[in-house]
Amino acid sequence: MDVHSALSLALPIGIGIAAIGSGIGLGLIGQGAMQAIGRQPEATAKIQLAMIIIAALAEALTIYAFVTMFLLQGKI
Amino acid sequence: MGLEFLARVRHTSTWLGGVIALVAATYVSPLLGLAFAAGVTWSLVNLQLLERLIVPLTGPARGTPDARRRIGFALLGMLALFAAGAVLLELLSPAALVAGFLLPLAVIAVKALTQALLASPAWRGIVNHRWRAGLAGLALTTATWFALGALTSAGGAPVGRTVVAQSHGGAARGEIHGDETPTEARGNATAEEKGEASESKPQGFANVIGLLTGAFPHATWAHFLEHYEVLVFSLLVALILLVVAHRASRDPQLVPRGLQNGVELVVEGLSSFIISILGPAQGPRFVPFLGTLFIYILAMNLFGLIPFMHSPTASLNVTVALALTVFVYVQFIGFKELGPLGWLDHMLGNPRNLTGWLLAPLMLPIHVLGELAKPISLSCRLFGNIFGEDMLLVAFASLGVTMLPFKHLPFGVPMHALFFPLALLGSVLQALVFTVLSSIYILLMLPHEHHDEHGHEEGAQHAH
Numbered sequence: 001m002d003v004h005s006a007l008s009l010a011l012p013i014g015i016g017i018a019a020i021g022s023g024i025g026l027g028l029i030g031q032g033a034m035q036a037i038g039r040q041p042e043a044t045a046k047i048q049l050a051m052i053i054i055a056a057l058a059e060a061l062t063i064y065a066f067v068t069m070f071l072l073q074g075k076i
Numbered sequence: 077m078g079l080e081f082l083a084r085v086r087h088t089s090t091w092l093g094g095v096i097a098l099v100a101a102t103y104v105s106p107l108l109g110l111a112f113a114a115g116v117t118w119s120l121v122n123l124q125l126l127e128r129l130i131v132p133l134t135g136p137a138r139g140t141p142d143a144r145r146r147i148g149f150a151l152l153g154m155l156a157l158f159a160a161g162a163v164l165l166e167l168l169s170p171a172a173l174v175a176g177f178l179l180p181l182a183v184i185a186v187k188a189l190t191q192a193l194l195a196s197p198a199w200r201g202i203v204n205h206r207w208r209a210g211l212a213g214l215a216l217t218t219a220t221w222f223a224l225g226a227l228t229s230a231g232g233a234p235v236g237r238t239v240v241a242q243s244h245g246g247a248a249r250g251e252i253h254g255d256e257t258p259t260e261a262r263g264n265a266t267a268e269e270k271g272e273a274s275e276s277k278p279q280g281f282a283n284v285i286g287l288l289t290g291a292f293p294h295a296t297w298a299h300f301l302e303h304y305e306v307l308v309f310s311l312l313v314a315l316i317l318l319v320v321a322h323r324a325s326r327d328p329q330l331v332p333r334g335l336q337n338g339v340e341l342v343v344e345g346l347s348s349f350i351i352s353i354l355g356p357a358q359g360p361r362f363v364p365f366l367g368t369l370f371i372y373i374l375a376m377n378l379f380g381l382i383p384f385m386h387s388p389t390a391s392l393n394v395t396v397a398l399a400l401t402v403f404v405y406v407q408f409i410g411f412k413e414l415g416p417l418g419w420l421d422h423m424l425g426n427p428r429n430l431t432g433w434l435l436a437p438l439m440l441p442i443h444v445l446g447e448l449a450k451p452i453s454l455s456c457r458l459f460g461n462i463f464g465e466d467m468l469l470v471a472f473a474s475l476g477v478t479m480l481p482f483k484h485l486p487f488g489v490p491m492h493a494l495f496f497p498l499a500l501l502g503s504v505l506q507a508l509v510f511t512v513l514s515s516i517y518i519l520l521m522l523p524h525e526h527h528d529e530h531g532h533e534e535g536a537q538h539a540h
Contacts, residue, residue: 049512052508052512053516056509056513059461063460064456066460066464067459067460070463
């Protein structure tokens, strides 16, 4: 297996694994935020703000994998 | 019939001519599209001047000095128009110019024919009967299908070959190569191979600057524009925002209306949002910086959704510049608010007792790395999201194009329309995230004693 086929196999799989991780993370964040809003509807704005920040951080991990994919795509 | 008919002809010809010129510019050659557009414009101006000439000659106001003045102006305009036509015939392809010139006349003929047909008793006999109308529609569709097949099978390339060329060449141009002859397809593929070899630049939708470079491949200014493409687009966005802001605040009213009202709504919303993060004491100072950041990033993100435009934030250069601005600003705020010693104290993790001082050598690299990681994560997040969005749209647009390869049509199914709401949502969300994270970095740098809202401290800790 040369570099080209290794990369073309590994890049999509890598993105998929990263997406699994941040998907689980986003789901947990959303679950927690929804439960918190359900318990304390008057704190919705604060909870949403914190939720968006943490969601952005969780999502960033996939984005890093995505950027890495684009950096290495030229070598395929 | 009459003037209202002419107005409708103008309207139809403008739209039709624009679409045909764009298709010609994209699929045949940009100069041909330009020539066609020039021909349509020439013809439309000619019709307009004729109307100007005939109305004072035959209308109720004929003979008055005003009407005579109008006739003089119209004649002068005609002279200028014919001179311009001669110049255009010298410069551009005559065939496309004549085709563009004939388009409004064809529109007039078709419209007149349609009106005659709609008034005829045979048409009414067909339309007013359900079964006859259905049969006629079916016959018309079938005839169009076969006519299209007969028209396009003559010059079209073999399907398999174009598909191979497309999948080989990266495909993501959002265009079909279906109506190319085999030699052109091969030339395209080799050109794209060369492009890949020299520089692995992913291809997006065609934009204005790309089309200009294609139209004038030897002009130095076109290469300059192509090289600084991202810069040109971001400056264009800044210019648009400047004009909007200037127009909104030019004549401030106590009771705002129209544009001023909208801009005030945005500014007030942003201001209250940022103050809710940074607190009422510190917040208002940072509203201009953070609010500008939000509006600028949002406008740049959304700019790519306009046809023939390009998102500047889909380039890492722009997002790194934005993130570095935030980084420098945050460090500057830290120096100004805490002083050099206080800043160092912050970097050492605010040691107050023996344990703190023992841990300080460990805390310093952690804090320095944390500060350096902030711009990297900010820029990569924005770039990755916007670029990914654009690539998603391009991928689905090319999928829609390849859905209809058997007819060699120069258009496809707009598959990417489904993802426009997603792109809109993502653009707003990423601008919001960038602003919120920037304000939290500022919040972390500010002296903590002055801060009295503990609810946001927790969010800030998470964000670190």
